[in-house]
Amino acid sequence: MTPDTPTTLPAPERHAILRVMPMPADANIHGDVFGGWIMSQVDIAASIPAARRAGGRVATIAVNAFTFKQPVFVGDLLSFYADIVRTGRTSITVAVEVYAERQRLSAEVVKVTEAILTYVATDDQRRSRPLPPI
Template structure:
């Protein structure tokens, strides 16, 4: 297992909220996965803890930060880890980290992306609503 000194692996007891393997349709002709595809998966992963905390529907209102640290290739197994970092009256800010498990001659795990997104809880009419108490 190869590690970048700045990209430590998540603790073993931490569970990925999403795991997915990009396919050829998600990449360019060289097998490099599109950044937009990764961004959409990050948004899905971030919405999972946000919707749980909101007790229902949420909408993405901001991508506060998004960093691509290493390329992602067709066949990498991506694990998305998402944590709530802040809540407001109606909003939830989520940190998402993405690790790629590359299965070449040896298994290599690298942190490929990190992002911070903000979601807002919404009602049936898609208007913002207060978060329920914990």
């Protein structure tokens, strides 16, 4: 297998936190979905478990890692899986994996993106606050 060969993987056996299908407005003239659009969806997906753990408002403070493994096309059904991998006093780090179900001639599922983002819990004045106990 060469580095450019798509790896067909089954979707993880966990529940997707977000599922979305990119539309033509999310792509360039060749039908490839903009990386920035994918990044914004990853941020939304990662913020869900972060906000749940924080018991309220969170703010993105870092994109620690972001890897585009395969292109995303208009019509792909994207599934976002997000898991908390670390917590600090005020921060929550979340790992996200994104899989695309290709809607082409034959159904295939490929991992298209993986990322790690860090959030900080904030209060109503948008200042950092300690995470509540579990």
